[in-house]
Amino acid sequence: MDVRALETLRAVRSQGGVTAAAAVLHLTPSAVSQQLAVLSRDAGVPLTERVGRGLRLTAAGDALADAAVDVAVALERARAACAAFAGSPTGTVRVSAFQSAAWMLLPGLLTRVAARGGITVECSDEDVAQDAFPALTDRHDVVVAHRPAEADPGWGGGVRVVPLLREPLDVAVPAGSPLAGRVALEPADVAGADWIAVREGFPVARVLADVGVRTGTAPRVVQRINDFHVVEALVAAGHGISLLPRYSSGGHPGVRLVPLAGVRAGRQVDALVRPDAAERRVVAVVLEELVALAGELRRG
Amino acid sequence: MDVRALETLRAVRSQGGVTAAAAVLHLTPSAVSQQLAVLSRDAGVPLTERVGRGLRLTAAGDALADAAVDVAVALERARAACAAFAGSPTGTVRVSAFQSAAWMLLPGLLTRVAARGGITVECSDEDVAQDAFPALTDRHDVVVAHRPAEADPGWGGGVRVVPLLREPLDVAVPAGSPLAGRVALEPADVAGADWIAVREGFPVARVLADVGVRTGTAPRVVQRINDFHVVEALVAAGHGISLLPRYSSGGHPGVRLVPLAGVRAGRQVDALVRPDAAERRVVAVVLEELVALAGELRRG
DNA sequence: ACGTCCATGCAGCGACGCTACATCGACAGC
DNA sequence: GCTGTCGATGTAGCGTCGCTGCATGGACGT
Numbered sequence: 237m238d239v240r241a242l243e244t245l246r247a248v249r250s251q252g253g254v255t256a257a258a259a260v261l262h263l264t265p266s267a268v269s270q271q272l273a274v275l276s277r278d279a280g281v282p283l284t285e286r287v288g289r290g291l292r293l294t295a296a297g298d299a300l301a302d303a304a305v306d307v308a309v310a311l312e313r314a315r316a317a318c319a320a321f322a323g324s325p326t327g328t329v330r331v332s333a334f335q336s337a338a339w340m341l342l343p344g345l346l347t348r349v350a351a352r353g354g355i356t357v358e359c360s361d362e363d364v365a366q367d368a369f370p371a372l373t374d375r376h377d378v379v380v381a382h383r384p385a386e387a388d389p390g391w392g393g394g395v396r397v398v399p400l401l402r403e404p405l406d407v408a409v410p411a412g413s414p415l416a417g418r419v420a421l422e423p424a425d426v427a428g429a430d431w432i433a434v435r436e437g438f439p440v441a442r443v444l445a446d447v448g449v450r451t452g453t454a455p456r457v458v459q460r461i462n463d464f465h466v467v468e469a470l471v472a473a474g475h476g477i478s479l480l481p482r483y484s485s486g487g488h489p490g491v492r493l494v495p496l497a498g499v500r501a502g503r504q505v506d507a508l509v510r511p512d513a514a515e516r517r518v519v520a521v522v523l524e525e526l527v528a529l530a531g532e533l534r535r536g
Numbered sequence: 537m538d539v540r541a542l543e544t545l546r547a548v549r550s551q552g553g554v555t556a557a558a559a560v561l562h563l564t565p566s567a568v569s570q571q572l573a574v575l576s577r578d579a580g581v582p583l584t585e586r587v588g589r590g591l592r593l594t595a596a597g598d599a600l601a602d603a604a605v606d607v608a609v610a611l612e613r614a615r616a617a618c619a620a621f622a623g624s625p626t627g628t629v630r631v632s633a634f635q636s637a638a639w640m641l642l643p644g645l646l647t648r649v650a651a652r653g654g655i656t657v658e659c660s661d662e663d664v665a666q667d668a669f670p671a672l673t674d675r676h677d678v679v680v681a682h683r684p685a686e687a688d689p690g691w692g693g694g695v696r697v698v699p700l701l702r703e704p705l706d707v708a709v710p711a712g713s714p715l716a717g718r719v720a721l722e723p724a725d726v727a728g729a730d731w732i733a734v735r736e737g738f739p740v741a742r743v744l745a746d747v748g749v750r751t752g753t754a755p756r757v758v759q760r761i762n763d764f765h766v767v768e769a770l771v772a773a774g775h776g777i778s779l780l781p782r783y784s785s786g787g788h789p790g791v792r793l794v795p796l797a798g799v800r801a802g803r804q805v806d807a808l809v810r811p812d813a814a815e816r817r818v819v820a821v822v823l824e825e826l827v828a829l830a831g832e833l834r835r836g
Numbered sequence: 837a838c839g840t841c842c843a844t845g846c847a848g849c850g851a852c853g854c855t856a857c858a859t860c861g862a863c864a865g866c
Numbered sequence: 867g868c869t870g871t872c873g874a875t876g877t878a879g880c881g882t883c884g885c886t887g888c889a890t891g892g893a894c895g896t
Contacts, residue, residue, distance in 0.1 A: 303614035314603035
C-alpha cells in the first residue's frame with residue numbers, strides 16, 4: 237500500500253476527478269488512474285465508481301482517503317521530528333489569498349516573515365467560488381479564504397481552519413451622494429438602490445441577498461464584479477452602490493464607506509491548511525505571523 | 537521520505553544493527569545501509585553514528601524511529617479501513633511462543649482460530665533471553681513472552697503488551713521424595729537443595745535468585761536447562777529439584793509440584809505485539825482468542 | 837449524429853533500489 | 867606485534883516498477 241497512491245486517492249477526492257487530481261500532482265491522468273487501479277487491487281475492494289463521465293469514491297474509498305490524511309500527518313510529523321534537530325525552520329511556503337485579502341495581508345506577511353529569515357513565501361492570488369476554496373489546499377500550503385460571517389456552514393472537506401478576522405461589510409457610496417454624510421445607514425435607506433455585487437457563488441454574494449431579505453425587496457444588481465478596486469471605481473462614477481469590506485477597501489477618494497445598521501453584515505476571513513501541511517514547522521510559523529498580522533489590522 | 541526506509545530505521549534500532557535488521561527485512565546489509573544513507577540525507581541530520589564496529593541511532597534517529605512507528609500505525613489503519621468493507625478478517629498471523637507457553641497455548645489457539653475460519657496461524661517456538669523478546673516482534677505478529685511476575689521493569693522498546701496470565705512457580709520434587717507429600721514448602725525446606733535452573737538471563741532465572749535471598753543462602757544450581765520437560769526428567773531421576781510453572785508443566789509421573797509458601801514466586805506471561813501489527817484486524821482476533829484461552833486455563 | 841470530455845488500457849522508456857562483491861575499520865586470539 | 871573475523875559501507879550491474887504518450891471507449895451536450 238503505497239503512500240503516494242494514498243495521496244493520489246485523497247487528491248482525486250478533493251479535486252473531484254482523475255484529470256484535476258493529475259494536474260495538482262504534476263502527473264498524467266493515466267498515472268493517476270493506474271495508481272488507483274493498483275491501490276484498489278491490493279485493498280481488495282473497489283475504491284472508485286464511474287458516475288457519468290467522471291467518477292466518485294465508494295464508501296471504502298472515502299474511508300481510505302480519510303485514513304490517507306492520517307498517514308500524511310504521521311509522515312509530516314516524522315519529518316518535523318528530525319527537522320527539530322536540524323535547527324530553525326527553513327523552507328518555502330506557498331500562500332494563496334483572494335484579491336482583497338492579498339492586498340490587505342500579503343505585503344505585511346512578507347515583511348514579517350522576511351524579518352525572521354530563512355523562509356521563502358511564494359504568494360499567489362486565487363479567488364474562486366466558495367465551495368472551491370478547500371480544494372486549493374492541494375496546490376497551496378496556506379489558503380486565505382472568506383465566507384459570510386453569519387449563518388454559514390463553514391468549510392467542509394477536512395481542512396484545518398484558522399480564523400484570521402471578522403470584517404464588517406459597509407455600504408460604499410459615491411462621495412458626493414446624500415448618503416455619504418450619514419454615520420450609519422438602515423437597510424431601508426438602500427432598498428431601492430442599484431447594486432454592484434460579486435459574481436454568483438462567490439462568498440459575499442449571500443450577504444447582500446440577506447440584506448435584501450430584511451427590506452422585503454430583492455436588491456437590484458446591475459453589475460457583477462469581483463475586484464473591489466474596480467467596484468470602487470464604478471461606485472465613484474455613480475454606477476451604483478456596493479457592499480465592501482471595511483479593512484480591505486476604501487482607498488478610492490471618490491468613495492465613502494458607511495456602516496450598515498440593523499443588519500449583521502460581515503465576512504469571515506480564515507486561513508485554510510491541509511492537516512499534513514499544518515504539521516510542517518515553517519507552515520506553522522507563517523500561520524502564526526498571519527494570525528498576528530490579522531490581529532494588528534483588527535485593532536489598528 | 538520513504539516509508540520503507542522508516543521501517544528499516546525502526547528495525548535497525550530494535551535489532552541493534554544493520555546486519556540483523558537486514559535479516560528480518562529479508563534484505564542485504566548493503567540495501568539497509570543505502571536506505572539509511574538516503575534517509576539521513578533528506579532528513580538533513582545524521583541518524584546513526586558508528587560505535588565500535590556497529591552503530592547506534594543518534595537522538596534525531598531515535599526521534600525519527602519513534603515517528604516511524606506512528607507512520608506504520610497510520611498505514612495499518614488505512615489497510616484496516618478498507619478491510620472493514622472486504623468482509624470478515626482473513627489472512628495469516630505469525631505467532632511465536634517460548635516452549636512451555638507453546639505447549640500450553642498453541643494447540644488450543646489453533647483449534648479456536650480454526651473454528652472461526654479464514655485465518656491461518658503460523659506458529660513457531662522461540663525462547664530467548666528476556667531482553668530479546670521485544671525484538672522478536674520484528675519477525676512475528678504476536679510474541680508470547682514471560683518475565684518474573686514481581687519486581688520486574690516490564691518490556692521496553694515500544695511494544696504493546698497484552699497480559700495473558702500470571703502463573704505461580706511451584707517446587708518440582710521427585711515423587712518418592714519426603715517433600716512430595718507436603719501441601720506446601722517453606723523456603724527453608726529447600727534451602728540446601730540441588731537446583732536445576734534455566735540458563736542465565738532467561739526470565740525465570742531471577743525468581744530462583746529471589747527465593748535464595750529469603751533464605752540467606754544462594755541456591756546451589758547444578759544444572760541449567762531451559763526445556764521444562766527435560767527438567768522434569770532430571771527431577772524424576774533425582775538429579776535435583778526445580779521451580780516449574782504450575783500450568784505448563786507437571787505431566788511427568790515421577791514429579792510432584794508442591795506450592796511454595798512465604799514467597800511470591802510467579803511468572804507473568806504476556807503477549808507482545810508491535811503497535812502497527814496490533815492494528816491488523818486478524819491479529820486483533822487472534823489476540824482475542826489467545827486472551828480468552830488464557831482465561832480458561834487460569835480458571836480451569 | 838457529431839464533437840468533446842473524461843477515464844482507462846497498452847507499449848516503451850527511464851529511474852530507482854536491489855544484489856553481489858570489494859573495501860575499510862574494529863575487536864579478539866595467538 | 868600480526869592475523870582472522872565480523873560489521874558497516876561504497877561501487878557496478880541488473881531487474882523492476884511507475885511514468886509518459888497515444889489510442890480506445892463510454893457519456894454528455896449541441
